[in-house]
Amino acid sequence: MTKNKIKVALIGNPNTGKTSVFNALTGLNQHVGNYPGVTVEKKFGEFHLNNQTDAVLLDLPGTYSLNSNSLDENIVTELLLNPSSKDFPDVAVVVAEPENLKRNLLLFSQVKELNIPTILLINMSDRMDLKGISIDIEALSKELKTTICTVSARKNKGFDALKLAILDHASLDTSSLHDALVFDHTYFEGLQQAFPNQNLYSLWLKVSH
Numbered sequence: 001m002t003k004n005k006i007k008v009a010l011i012g013n014p015n016t017g018k019t020s021v022f023n024a025l026t027g028l029n030q031h032v033g034n035y036p037g038v039t040v041e042k043k044f045g046e047f048h049l050n051n052q053t054d055a056v057l058l059d060l061p062g063t064y065s066l067n068s069n070s071l072d073e074n075i076v077t078e079l080l081l082n083p084s085s086k087d088f089p090d091v092a093v094v095v096a097e098p099e100n101l102k103r104n105l106l107l108f109s110q111v112k113e114l115n116i117p118t119i120l121l122i123n124m125s126d127r128m129d130l131k132g133i134s135i136d137i138e139a140l141s142k143e144l145k146t147t148i149c150t151v152s153a154r155k156n157k158g159f160d161a162l163k164l165a166i167l168d169h170a171s172l173d174t175s176s177l178h179d180a181l182v183f184d185h186t187y188f189e190g191l192q193q194a195f196p197n198q199n200l201y202s203l204w205l206k207v208s209h
Contacts, residue, residue: 004053007087008166011076011111012095013104014062017123020153021095022059025162035075049167058087064103066110066205080114081202091117091169093162097124098133105144109177112146114202117172119147119165126152145173 012018023030026045033042043059060079061072068074079085080092092111096104101122112118122135141148147165151158 006049006053006055006166006169007090008055008057009079009087009089009092010057010059010095011092011107012062013064013100013107016062016095016097016100016104017153018059018062018095021093021121021123021151022057024151024153024156024159025055026057038071038075040072040075047163049163053167055163055166058089063107065107077205080111080116081205089116091119091166091172093119093121093166095121095123098122098128098135099124099131101135108144112144112174113176115174115176117169117174119149119162119169119172120144121162122148122150123153125150125158126155145175145177147172 010018010022022043022045025047027047029047030043030045034040035042040061045057045059046054047057049055060076063073063076065073066077066080068077079087080089082088094104094108094111096108105120108118108120120140128134137148137150147168149158149162149165151162
């Protein structure tokens with residue numbers, strides 16, 4: 001029986017433990033190649049979700065934002081702006097870590113503005129008690145309009161809840177967190193009128209890219 005495949009993009013700032021999350025999910029079922037035309041490494045793997053569904057996980061290069069300043073960062077932006085790409089994700093998992101959560105949320109908010117189903121994954125959860133960090137997950141989830149999962153890749157804990165969230169990605173709220181018209185009404189209204197069927201934030205990234 002042919003299984004369903006859910007394409008998952010793993011995205012995150014450097015030093016959030018993204019590679020450890022990738023390894024914990026995919027184990028030995030990993031492949032490495034290069035993106036077409038460049039020497040940047042492309043890592044992907046698969047993992048089991050249920051009897052009918054597997055996930056294909058693409059580990060994207062670490063980036064601080066979608067306003068790309070390097071080749072690695074540009075790869076992330078180009079993929080997320082290209083729904084016709086064979087690697088375009090059904091769901092994005094943005095990896096954050098407790099000590100720099102505020103900084104990590106910039107990238108999360110940018111991905112979500114593209115109306116891609118997006119899960120926030122807080123890694124290194126085992127360090128929260130040690131560092132005296134407390135996060136109101138329910139309140140933050142409501143504010144960010146998404147599902148938040150906490151895991152410890154080091155201790156291999158929390159991944160069952162993440163897998164359930166990935167399976168349920170179609171029910172994620174994909175609405176924007178911000179109204180672009182508030183920032184520059186004339187400019188963004190002009191973009192909206194010129195390209196009425198396109199995502200406004202995606203258009204702005206393309207113009208400013």
